Amino acid sequence: MSDSANTVVVIGGGPAGIAAAACVAENGASTVLIDDNPRLGGQIWRSGGKIPQAKEAGHWLNRFMRSGAKLQCGTRIVDRLGTKSLLAESDRGIQRVDYSQLILATGARERLLPFPGWTIPNVVAAGGLQALVKGGAPIAGKRVAIAGSGPLLLAVATYLRLQGAVIVLIAEQAPWSRLVRFSAKLKSSPHKLWQAILMGVHLRGVRFKSSCWPIAARGESVLEQVEFQSKQGRFSVACDYLACGFGLIPNLELPRLIGCEVHNGFVAVDEWQQTSIDDVYCAGEPTGIGGIDSALCAGQIAGFATVGRKEEARGLFPARTRGKKFEETLAFTFALRPELRQLCQPETVVCRCEDVTYERLQPMTSWREAKLQTRCGMGACQGRTCGAVAEFLWHWQVASARPPVFPARVESLAGKTLTLEK
Amino acid sequence: MPNLIQVTINGQAVTVPGGITVAAAVLLSGKSGIHRSPSGALRGPVCGMGVCFECRVTVNGRAHVRSCLTTCEAGMEISADE
Numbered sequence: 001m002s003d004s005a006n007t008v009v010v011i012g013g014g015p016a017g018i019a020a021a022a023c024v025a026e027n028g029a030s031t032v033l034i035d036d037n038p039r040l041g042g043q044i045w046r047s048g049g050k051i052p053q054a055k056e057a058g059h060w061l062n063r064f065m066r067s068g069a070k071l072q073c074g075t076r077i078v079d080r081l082g083t084k085s086l087l088a089e090s091d092r093g094i095q096r097v098d099y100s101q102l103i104l105a106t107g108a109r110e111r112l113l114p115f116p117g118w119t120i121p122n123v124v125a126a127g128g129l130q131a132l133v134k135g136g137a138p139i140a141g142k143r144v145a146i147a148g149s150g151p152l153l154l155a156v157a158t159y160l161r162l163q164g165a166v167i168v169l170i171a172e173q174a175p176w177s178r179l180v181r182f183s184a185k186l187k188s189s190p191h192k193l194w195q196a197i198l199m200g201v202h203l204r205g206v207r208f209k210s211s212c213w214p215i216a217a218r219g220e221s222v223l224e225q226v227e228f229q230s231k232q233g234r235f236s237v238a239c240d241y242l243a244c245g246f247g248l249i250p251n252l253e254l255p256r257l258i259g260c261e262v263h264n265g266f267v268a269v270d271e272w273q274q275t276s277i278d279d280v281y282c283a284g285e286p287t288g289i290g291g292i293d294s295a296l297c298a299g300q301i302a303g304f305a306t307v308g309r310k311e312e313a314r315g316l317f318p319a320r321t322r323g324k325k326f327e328e329t330l331a332f333t334f335a336l337r338p339e340l341r342q343l344c345q346p347e348t349v350v351c352r353c354e355d356v357t358y359e360r361l362q363p364m365t366s367w368r369e370a371k372l373q374t375r376c377g378m379g380a381c382q383g384r385t386c387g388a389v390a391e392f393l394w395h396w397q398v399a400s401a402r403p404p405v406f407p408a409r410v411e412s413l414a415g416k417t418l419t420l421e422k
Numbered sequence: 423m424p425n426l427i428q429v430t431i432n433g434q435a436v437t438v439p440g441g442i443t444v445a446a447a448v449l450l451s452g453k454s455g456i457h458r459s460p461s462g463a464l465r466g467p468v469c470g471m472g473v474c475f476e477c478r479v480t481v482n483g484r485a486h487v488r489s490c491l492t493t494c495e496a497g498m499e500i501s502a503d504e
Contacts, residue, residue: 036472037491109469112468112469119465121455121464121466123468124466124467124469124470125470127471128474129470130470132445132446132449132467135443135445136438137443137445137449137450138446221455349459352465355459355460380486384473385474
């Protein structure tokens with residue numbers, strides 16, 4: 001049932017995981033990359049649509065394919081089985097995954113924030129809409145408003161426009177002064193893609209507003225219009241979709257399940273990307289939101305470190321230091337404004353899975369109390385969405401990774417018992 | 423042209439391009455909301471990456487399948503809330 005205890009297992013098939021797995025496998029070590037998605041690439045290199053993949057993506061995907069690393073898509077880790085062993089689930093059933101070393105490259109998800117009407121169909125995450133369209137959802141001719149914060153908004157707008165969407169507005173909550181400083185810094189950096197995006201190569205004529213954010217979405221059974229707040233006052237925009245995301249937050253469920261220490265919201269790692277647990281490494285967004293270049297760099301360092309190629313790893317340290325600086329610039333530029341904590345009405349749903357409203361949560365004093373008293377965070381997503389909301393709105397400590405990390409089918413959990421009894 | 427396959431959505435035959443996700447097929451069929459919350463509110467896909475669980479449908483009799491992570495296959499029977 002288990003493969004081999006001499007295998008380096010990489011969890012997550014985005015840039016960090018791909019780079020890590022390629023570096024490990026190229027050095028002759030048995031390597032398996034496991035990802036929840038049907039295809040390799042993670043969120044940022046997800047294929048689909050009319051845009052050819054970035055050169056860099058093609059380079060790394062080819063390198064991974066030639067490296068000899070095994071790939072297992074459509075597979076999620078649902079629990080750990082003692083030391084150096086995990087329980088995985090897929091359409092094919094359950095599976096025990098043993099590892100000699102583990103590299104966690106679990107990536108990030110979008111931060112969603114509640115406002116009246118955010119649960120109406122066609123109010124979606126920003127990268128979420130891009131992912132849905134890459135999966136084949138129709139977008140040509142649809143009017144899309146894009147809102148929230150971060151460079152992702154511009155990337156999403158660019159992509160959707162090329163697929164035929166009509167971008168009616170891009171609303172960035174950050175102030176113009178910070179965006180100007182940010183783009184000035186980008187000009188002297190190697191982030192070519194973002195430079196192009198910021199120069200508006202594909203966004204000519206699109207209405208862009210800074211210091212602007214959504215305050216209500218309206219529609220009978222589906223989204224019809226969105227009301228925005230800006231310095232000049234309130235205004236409404238008619239649209240078919242609102243694609244709205246307030247930056248990225250790291251996926252810490254699996255690192256926490258394994259016991260990795262988390263500092264200030266990110267997995268703590270040493271110079272080799274090793275976590276507080278021996279033989280468990282972490283790279284990419286779980287260690288800091290820094291984008292592709294940072295993730296590729298840290299992924300390679302983790303990969304080289306697991307196979308003892310410390311000189312190669314060390315050669316990448318200067319690039320990683322630049323990446324860390326960029327993380328700080330991102331965090332400063334797109335820091336969320338306090339007004340975003342005041343958007344909910346009493347009846348606004350905060351926990352989407354269990355329909356728990358703002359007025360029921362407001363009197364609570366902790367995440368634990370909220371869970372016990374209201375079932376907030378106890379639904380299907382296990383607090384993945386509302387946990388980050390609660391952290392932002394009420395500053396509650398939300399660190400809940402209890403197995404199963406994902407809702408697992410009963411047979412998976414029963415299978416775990418069987419495995420352990422053997 | 424991508425190859426076309428047929429699936430059924432709530433009993434109705436729908437022809438969709440092969441390789442698209444179940445979420446995309448349901449949206450292509452004209453629906454926006456596909457899952458009902460505990461209080462009965464209709465919800466549509468949100469995160470597109472398997473995190474939010476708002477796009478859950480029943481596929482070939484298996485409930486709570488995240489449609490954004492599932493690729494359509496010929497003959498698939500998809501059942502979404504209405």
